[in-house]
Each structure stands twice: as structure tokens, then as C-alpha cells.
Amino acid sequence: MNRGRFRNNRNNQYRNDKKVDLASSGDDNNPVVRSFREYANELNDKHDRYERIVKHGRDITIESKRLIFLLHTVDMRKPNATKILSDAYTRLNNICINSFSSIAKELHNCDPYQYGRAYSAGIQEFIEAFTYYDYLFNDHIMNWSDLQERLTYIVKPDDGSDAANAETANQGEEPSTEGVSNEASSEMTAKEEEPEGLKEMTCLVQPIEFMLGLADLSGEIMRKCINSLGSGDIETCRKACNFVQHLYSGYLSLGSIRHKEMSRKMHAMYQSVLKVEKVCYNIKVRGSEAAIWSSNDANEKERDDDVDEGFANY
Structure with missing residues (x-):
């Protein structure tokens, strides 16, 4: 077994040496x-x-x-x-x-x-x-x-x-x-x-790259909606919900897109739509209680109003 392995290694070494010799001795005039x-x-x-x-x-x-x-x-x-x-x-x-x-x-x-x-x-x-x-x-x-x-x-x-x-x-x-x-x-x-x-x-x-990047926008708007609920900005939550719903319906109208990443993006967009709709549903059900709860949450964070400017130092 070792003898056969030695023979193979020797043959491989011979072939490599031969390739090097051929490459070094190549004729520049050879087409x-x-x-x-x-x-x-x-x-x-x-x-x-x-x-x-x-x-x-x-x-x-x-x-x-x-x-x-x-x-x-x-x-x-x-x-x-x-x-x-x-x-x-x-x-x-x-x-x-x-x-x-x-x-x-x-x-x-x-x-x-x-x-x-x-x-x-x-x-x-x-x-x-x-x-x-x-x-x-x-x-x-x-x-x-x-x-x-x-x-x-x-x-x-x-x-x-x-x-x-x-x-x-x-x-x-x-x-x-x-x-x-x-x-x-x-x-x-x-x-x-x-x-x-x-x-x-x-x-x-490429148009498909633009569609994939635009699909990621739904996740950022979903985060904006949740942050706006915490700060008591109810109108921004409703605006975000309408936008994400229209964006998702536009992607659904395209039908089947044969791209490996598009199905994953569509699933993530669907999850973002559900989260935004859940926020707006909570606002609709709670009514004035949601506004009071949001305003109290905003008062607790009032002392940290200037902290968010730190991101501008990137």
C-alpha cells in the first residue's frame, strides 16, 4: 500500500517538474x-x-x-x-x-x-x-x-x-x-x-437588485413605526402601515419571480407588514389609552432627547 502511494507521489512530482520545464522553456514565438x-x-x-x-x-x-x-x-x-x-x-x-x-x-x-x-x-x-x-x-x-x-x-x-x-x-x-x-x-x-x-x-x-434593495425598505419602515409608537407619534404609524401595505401588494402583483433571494425578501416583507398592522390594530383598539401610554413613555425618555445625535458622529 505504501509502495503504491510512493509510486503515485513520484509520478505526480515528475509531471509537475515536467510542466515547470515546459513553461520555462516555452517559445515566445509559438502562437x-x-x-x-x-x-x-x-x-x-x-x-x-x-x-x-x-x-x-x-x-x-x-x-x-x-x-x-x-x-x-x-x-x-x-x-x-x-x-x-x-x-x-x-x-x-x-x-x-x-x-x-x-x-x-x-x-x-x-x-x-x-x-x-x-x-x-x-x-x-x-x-x-x-x-x-x-x-x-x-x-x-x-x-x-x-x-x-x-x-x-x-x-x-x-x-x-x-x-x-x-x-x-x-x-x-x-x-x-x-x-x-x-x-x-x-x-x-x-x-x-x-x-x-x-x-x-x-x-x-440591475432591476432585480433595485427590487431586492427596495424590499429591505419595509423592515426599516417597520422599525420606524414601532419607534414612533413609543414616542406617541400615531400619525407616523398609520402612514407607515399604508406605505408598507401598498409596497407589499405591489410585489405580490408581480407574480412569480425566479430569483433565489426574492422569496426570502418577500417573506421578510410579509413579517414586517404583520408587525406594522399589529401596531395600528393596537392603536385602534386601545383608542385614547394608546395615546396616554405612548405619551407617558415619551415623558420617561425626555431626558434622553439629545442622545440620538450621537449617530451623526459616524
Whole structure:
């Protein structure tokens, strides 16, 4: 038994030595050798690009989670709500200007569908954070085409920097003076003056990724509803219930979607709908008692009104 194992090891060692000799003594003029070296360089370049995109996706995921925590501290009845929303928009726009523009640069002149999984988690977390901001500030959420246009950048062909200008970064009701760097503003000016000397780069957002990220929004609104009940904000609870119900009914109207994550997202959304409806049912049944209970709970937390601002230090 040991003799046969020794023979196999010796044969494997011989084959490996032979491969090394063939590789080291390869003829550069041989078309087969040149082709395989080109394939090796192409695969190495693809793997390196994939890993760089993964790193950018992780940065987007971390910053988006922090922004969601920040947005959960927003109470529109408090005077610091505008400041928190403005800071959140600044940081959301910085993600577009920095991280997503770097991904768009990596995907330029490449097949973006080959690298979709590298930043899938990041784009879903960003969609969840941005749509939650839109829900709080604008009372509506952006659609897929708006997000894709926001992640389309116009840069100079000889510009190697990552900062770029999204065409719709300053449109809508967001505070336009917040979150736009001087470099991005200069890119905007260059676009208006010399449109023929610019090129377009896009960070692809697949529609299924947008749907998965939007499905996660129901969980954040459910948490907002429960927190609002504790603070006595009954109107926000009813608003959250209507929104989550309409969102879930919209996903149900799509029918069967053949995606492995969609069924899990739909189940989580269904659980969020049940929790929000349970909160509103409790308010309906208890009537004035629910309001008194909520106001007493809010009075106990009155001394901690300024604690929630700590999330802004991320």
C-alpha cells in the first residue's frame, strides 16, 4: 500500500517538474504559448478588478448601514431633524461621487454583468438607505431609472480621478447645496462648456437588485413605526402601515419571480407588514389609552432627547 502511494507521489512530482520545464522553456514565438499567456493576463486582470470592486462594495455597505442608523434618529417634531436629513443627504451623495464612480470606472469598457455579484450587497444596502431617506424627506421614493441616471457619470477622457458628476445629483427636492464637492462642481461646469471632450461611465444597477434593495425598505419602515409608537407619534404609524401595505401588494402583483433571494425578501416583507398592522390594530383598539401610554413613555425618555445625535458622529 505504501509502495503504491510512493509510486503515485513520484509520478505526480515528475509531471509537475515536467510542466515547470515546459513553461520555462516555452517559445515566445509559438502562437499557442502566446495565446495562453494572453489568457492568463486577461484572467489576472479580471480577478484583480473583481477584488477592487468588492472592496468598494464593502465600503458602500458599511457607510449605508451607518446612514440607516442615522436616519432612525430623525424625529420630524424636533428642531434637529432638518440638520440630520441634510447630513444624511451629504453622505449619500458622497457615496455616489466617490465609491460608485470608482466602480463605474472599473466597469468602463467591460461587461458589467460579470461583476454584478461583486457589489450586489453594497448596491442593495445603498438603495435601502436612499429610499428610506426619500421616504422621510420627500414622502416618495425614487424609481430605478432615477437611480441609474444618478449613477451615470460624465468625466474627461484623460481624467484619472474617481470624482465625477452624476447628471441628476442636484435635481429634485434634496438640498442642492449639500453634499456636492468642489471637484464635482468643476466637472459639471466642464460638462456644460465642453460636452464634446467628455465620456460617459455608468455603474450598472440591475432591476432585480433595485427590487431586492427596495424590499429591505419595509423592515426599516417597520422599525420606524414601532419607534414612533413609543414616542406617541400615531400619525407616523398609520402612514407607515399604508406605505408598507401598498409596497407589499405591489410585489405580490408581480407574480412569480425566479430569483433565489426574492422569496426570502418577500417573506421578510410579509413579517414586517404583520408587525406594522399589529401596531395600528393596537392603536385602534386601545383608542385614547394608546395615546396616554405612548405619551407617558415619551415623558420617561425626555431626558434622553439629545442622545440620538450621537449617530451623526459616524
